[in-house]
Amino acid sequence: MSHTTxxxxxxxxxxxxxxxxxxxxxxxxxxxxxxxxxxxEVLARPTPAAARASGATPxxxxxxxxRTREDVPxxxxxxxxxxxxxxxxxxxxxxxxxxxxxxx
Amino acid sequence: xxxRPADLSELDASExxxxxxxxxxxxxxxxxxTLAAIESVAxxxxxxxxxxxxxxxxxxxxxxxxxxxxxxxGSLCGVPVVLKSNLCLAGVETNCxxxxxxxxxxxxxxxxxxxxxxSGAIPVGTAHMDEFAMGSSGENSxxxxxxxxxxxxRTPGGSSSGCAAAVAAGxxxxxxxxxxxxxxxxxxxxxxxxxxxxxxxxxSRAGLVAFGSSLDQIGFLTRSVRDLELALRALSGAxxxxxxxxxxxxxxxxxxFTLQGMRIGVPExxxxxxxxxxxxxxxxxxxxxxxxxxxxxxxxxLPLTELAIACYYxxxxxxxxxxxxxxxxxxxxxxxxxxxxxxxxxxxxxSAGFGPEVxxxxxxxxxxxxxxxxxxxxxxxxxxxxxxxxxxxxxxxxVDLIAGPTTPDxxxxxxxxxxxxxxxxxxDALTVPASLAGLPAASVPAGFALDDGRxxxxxxxxxxxxxxxxxxxxxxxxxxxxxxxxxxxxxxxLA
Numbered sequence: 280m281s282h283t284t285x286x287x288x289x290x291x292x293x294x295x296x297x298x299x300x301x302x303x304x305x306x307x308x309x310x311x312x313x314x315x316x317x318x319x320e321v322l323a324r325p326t327p328a329a330a331r332a333s334g335a336t337p338x339x340x341x342x343x344x345x346r347t348r349e350d351v352p353x354x355x356x357x358x359x360x361x362x363x364x365x366x367x368x369x370x371x372x373x374x375x376x377x378x379x380x381x382x383x
Numbered sequence: 384x385x386x387r388p389a390d391l392s393e394l395d396a397s398e399x400x401x402x403x404x405x406x407x408x409x410x411x412x413x414x415x416x417t418l419a420a421i422e423s424v425a426x427x428x429x430x431x432x433x434x435x436x437x438x439x440x441x442x443x444x445x446x447x448x449x450x451x452x453x454x455x456x457g458s459l460c461g462v463p464v465v466l467k468s469n470l471c472l473a474g475v476e477t478n479c480x481x482x483x484x485x486x487x488x489x490x491x492x493x494x495x496x497x498x499x500x501x502s503g504a505i506p507v508g509t510a511h512m513d514e515f516a517m518g519s520s521g522e523n524s525x526x527x528x529x530x531x532x533x534x535x536x537r538t539p540g541g542s543s544s545g546c547a548a549a550v551a552a553g554x555x556x557x558x559x560x561x562x563x564x565x566x567x568x569x570x571x572x573x574x575x576x577x578x579x580x581x582x583x584x585x586x587s588r589a590g591l592v593a594f595g596s597s598l599d600q601i602g603f604l605t606r607s608v609r610d611l612e613l614a615l616r617a618l619s620g621a622x623x624x625x626x627x628x629x630x631x632x633x634x635x636x637x638x639x640f641t642l643q644g645m646r647i648g649v650p651e652x653x654x655x656x657x658x659x660x661x662x663x664x665x666x667x668x669x670x671x672x673x674x675x676x677x678x679x680x681x682x683x684x685l686p687l688t689e690l691a692i693a694c695y696y697x698x699x700x701x702x703x704x705x706x707x708x709x710x711x712x713x714x715x716x717x718x719x720x721x722x723x724x725x726x727x728x729x730x731x732x733x734s735a736g737f738g739p740e741v742x743x744x745x746x747x748x749x750x751x752x753x754x755x756x757x758x759x760x761x762x763x764x765x766x767x768x769x770x771x772x773x774x775x776x777x778x779x780x781x782v783d784l785i786a787g788p789t790t791p792d793x794x795x796x797x798x799x800x801x802x803x804x805x806x807x808x809x810x811d812a813l814t815v816p817a818s819l820a821g822l823p824a825a826s827v828p829a830g831f832a833l834d835d836g837r838x839x840x841x842x843x844x845x846x847x848x849x850x851x852x853x854x855x856x857x858x859x860x861x862x863x864x865x866x867x868x869x870x871x872x873x874x875x876x877l878a
Contacts, residue, residue: 281756281759282750282756282760284750289746292746292749292750292753293746295749295753296704296733296745296746296749297708297711297726297729297730297733298730298733298734298737298742298745298746299721299730299731299733299734300734300742304739304742307739308742308743308746311743311804312743312746312747312750314805315696315747315804315805315808316747316750318693318805319693319696319697319760320693321689321690321693322690322693322694322697322760322763322764322767323759323763324689324690326687326690326766326767326770327770339583339597339821345626345627346621346623346626346627346628346630347626348623348626349623356490356491357490360490361490361714363490364487364488364489364490364714364715364716365713365714365715366712366716366717366718367718373713373714375713375725375728376723376724376725376727376728377725378725
């Protein structure tokens with residue numbers, strides 16, 4: 280099982296995860312991730328073939344039935360109550376930085 | 384002649400609710416005494432995040448008035464309860480131990496908390512926890528590190544650290560926590576109290592802030608197993624707000640039950656080299672006790688246990704990386720401006736808001752889901768999980784329950800493992816297998832061991848087949864009825 284956890288790779292992971300890491304954090308996390316992934320290489324160890332050959336693996340090991348409720352209208356949360364948790368809102372909307380013409 | 388009211392910290396929730404129902408004790412006096420006790424250890428214990436004095440007193444008075452008018456009491460009538468800070472109660476700060484949710488007051492209440500209130504329980508406070516339930520010591524809280532009442536220099540365990548410390552210190556008889564990989568059972572074991580993680584789907588998770596959705600379960604921490612049964616009956620049952628909740632009625636406690644002839648599997652892998660010999664001794668004594676009660680121990684092999692930690696941390700971090708993407712400064716919590724772009728604002732908010740362990744897990748989860756690595760890591764872990772669940776199912780063809788230690792170690796010192804994430808992860812080695820397979824599992828006090836002059840609690844874990852929550856708890860109750868360990872209380876050193 281391959282993995283690379285050099286500084287550039289960890290910086291790229293942070294970008295994917297929408298995290299800005301300081302140099303200090305990068306220098307801390309890179310070797311830690313390396314050590315953790317090295318230990319987790321145990322997952323490559325062969326396991327009983329029967330279960331592996333049983334086709335696509337479900338995300339849950341137990342029967343999962345997504346139950347649906349009856350299709351009848353029920354009250355939903357008040358818009359203003361939801362917006363009150365945001366750090367910035369106006370006129371019934373969440374306010375975010377300009378997204379078009381201001382890309383990074 | 385009226386009996387003299389017993390010390391509150393000696394009563395379990397069942398007895399306390401009964402005393403309220405019989406009007407031998409007013410709910411108001413219970414709540415006032417509880418609030419005073421919380422106040423007296425606020426700084427030394429570090430367990431309670433927000434004390435809900437006003438609303439607790441208000442609810443107490445309402446209940447007392449209702450009892451006066453002979454309204455039928457709920458099963459948790461007047462029982463003071465602490466909620467882990469990832470369970471929503473409308474209007475109460477639910478910050479999950481994270482700065483990214485500082486000041487977040489949800490506009491709705493979790494289904495289990497609604498059911499708690501409907502049963503007459505009274506939330507008296509929220510509890511500190513490892514940030515987003517990621518940790519095994521409580522040290523990953525952005526706000527307060529809870530202490531173990533048996534030795535304040537040590538961890539109460541995690542991530543339901545404040546909940547366990549509050550129950551063990553005698554502040555409340557019941558706390559609601561969450562258990563993704565052991566976060567209820569491990570702190571219950573390290574604090575000498577009872578803890579239970581139900582079958583996956585048994586309790587609605589509507590209003591529980593998500594960490595690893597295929598693993599998360601709400602669980603309880605109590606002074607007695609009968610309280611675990613009481614809470615399970617009050618809070619379980621299908622919920623339209625959570626499509627993953629089981630379409631089954633609430634779980635009734637099994638009134639008549641015997642351990643006679645019950646086959647209890649003892650996996651050799653749970654007693655491996657990493658197990659502290661003092662823990663081993665207590666758990667072996669517990670197994671002898673179960674045998675004396677009529678159970679039949681059966682040696683068992685669960686070889687995939689060795690892969691469980693790696694499997695769990697790959698899956699849990701992948702799910703966390705996805706679940707925590709919602710904390711981006713738009714809908715909840717404080718925002719950092721960043722460079723003025725949307726992506727910059729999101730990255731700056733998340734970087735300022737998340738602590739090191741959460742960042743570490745988001746990075747790990749992002750890695751195992753990333754192109755080129757997904758099959759080797761995430762898909763492989765999913766496959767191992769399926770095999771591990773099949774291994775349990777095969778074992779339960781041979782045995783009725785599985786027993787072993789809850790944790791490999793005694794409560795460790797605060798700071799002892801905080802700089803070594805892998806060592807911290809390994810403390811979950813015995814709790815993650817049941818989580819991966821979605822099985823019901825309880826931890827009950829199984830004795831004490833000396834470490835550096837301190838007596839520290841040890842937990843016995845009982846794991847059952849999927850859906851057999853009542854059997855796990857009934858066996859735990861019978862064990863508890865025959866042993867004195869759960870009756871011991873720590874010295875009030877933290878007062």
